Amino acid sequence: MTAHGASREALAAARERVDALTDSTSVDAGRLADELAAVTALLDREVSLRRVLTDPAQAGEAKAELVQRLLAGQVGGEATDLLSGMVRSRWSQSRDLVDALEELANIADFTAAQRSGTLDDVEDELFRFARIVSSSIGLRAALTDRKATTSAKSELLRSLLGGRAAVVTERLVTRLVTAPRGRSLEAGLESLSRLAAERRDRTVAVVTSAVPLSDPQKQRLGAALAKLYGRRMHLNLDVDPEVVGGIRVRVGDELINGSIADRIEDAGRRMAS
Template sequence: MNGASRAALAAARERLDALTDSTSVDAAKLAEELAAVTALLDREVSLRRVLTDPARAGEAKAELAGQLLSGQVGGPTADLIGGMVRTRWSRARDLVDSVEELAATAELTAAQRAGSLDDVEDELFRFGRIVEGSTGLRAALTDRSATVVAKTTLLRSLLGGRADPVTERLVVRLVTQPRGRSLEVGLQTLSRLAAARRDRRVAVVTSAVPLTDVQKQRLGAALAKLYGHAMHLNLEVDPEVLGGITVRVGDEVINGTVAARLEEAEQRLAG
């Protein structure tokens, strides 16, 4: 996002935090209603253009949003959306993307309140790896001809009773309302939002054998010192790395595996 949209999203995040700081606000219900607003704005192109039209007064846009949502959502959701449409957006689509982000953040807040945020982070990561390793499953979940009911039923058969309810709701929304994103990108975005709830970044760590608790603690402390942020480690085992570990933080890769060193030596010899 650029300029005005970035500022508008930052303000919306602050309003969401203020709302969810109150224990009287049902974060899961707020997430459900924000997801419904996302679907509405994504579907109704003309509506989101009107609600982000810089030529219209902010109060007029907020009043229109209030009329449309009256009786459909609760007061906290209506207030949050009203505040968002009062502000300026660089693109109409940025408003939809931001409402969707707030819906996911509200879900993660519900998990944090329940003490299950760590579980949700790990489950999102593991589900992403399962999808990556199963061509058939990925095809079924991204099949444009498959109905929402069929995809939802499939996901609930996979996750129901095995994953936290927040994980299940997030994944179902992502799969049934992809909004032009790949499944992998959507899962990565959710993982980053989950990490942000604890003001920490995500490191994907690949090793030849499982790391011990001591190794995980030392690696987490070293990465936190290196990046200046607490780190959530997503761990995976791949015997092909031969030894050592690979750490990926965002687009940056720290490769300390034997396989990487062998490849580097071969390249030097070939040169």
Template structure:
């Protein structure tokens, strides 16, 4: 997103935070309602174009949204959606992306309120690693000819009772409605949103052997000092990393493995 859409999303996130700070609002239920509105606007292209038409007054679009969904969702969800369509959006699809993000943030907020956000972060990361290493599972979850119910049933057998309910809901929504994204990029986006809930950045750390608690603490402190914010370490073990560690923060990679240094030396010799 850029321009007006970025500002509109930021305003919507603030409204969501204010809403979920109210203990009378069930963040998990709110997430389900926002996800349902997302699915509706993803299907109804003409409707979302009307709701993002810059030629129409914001209040008129908000009233239309209230009339259409006011009886289908709670008052809190309807007010949040109305406030969102009242804003100006650069592209109509940005509105759908924003509502989907609000749904995911609401679910993560629910996990945070239950003290389970760390668990959800770790489970999203682990599930992503399982998918990337299992081609048959990935093919089944991304099969365009498979029905949504079949995919939900598969995920239920994989995650049901083994993962937090928030993790299961987030992954199920992503798999059932990828909206043009790869499974990997969708899981990465969810992990980033989870980290943002605690104002932390995600660092993917790959080492040849598991790190000790002391090593994890020292690495986290060093990265926090380097990037100026708290870090959440997603830890992975890869025996092919001959020594040292490999750290990826966003698009930046910090390589300290022996394997990478050998490759680097080989390139220098070849050059």
């Protein structure tokens, strides 16, 4: 989510609240994710409702009371309290509230994966699935077909991911595919990968090499990139024999060509020696 002004501040506060909630082992992070996703779907459909909940002319407490009445018995107290706090904040656009809720649902799912020790698997599976989608025109068409039903897309994803990927991966991808909310599938998967890396306070580096990197090479490259960017790096690895210079590294919007990558590896070797 790209937030501006008031929405950025409101999102930051909401993320602090969801982090505080999911820090408690008594909170079922997976269930919270499902409930926040359900509320996201509700507000995505009900345009007039989300406008009321983000109307700056309405008192925050009155909006919070409306949330309590609407969601009573529908979702748990944690999800209700989160949304109640969010509607007390100011939002630049009503849609920003829905985008924020969706992000919180994803954060809760990544927290569930972290608790179960599968967060690394989820990160890697999201990356691999994105690569599969980008290389298969037929699969992408099936997953983005506006005429296909939600149940048909869900069943296709179950056949692809069920039993082969972490539960959280399947849940995240299914939500993205069945409720894209105007995004491309590729953009949604990239956003999920960034958020997964952020949960571990790391940045994703997409590394494409002409040949598979050895474990020592991966360790040196990871250490050198971490030193260069000042934070931990998660390497998503891909092999493409046609890569010029033998290796290409992309960190966010920044592309590092082969010659620079060679210098980074040299720096990593010097650090290891």
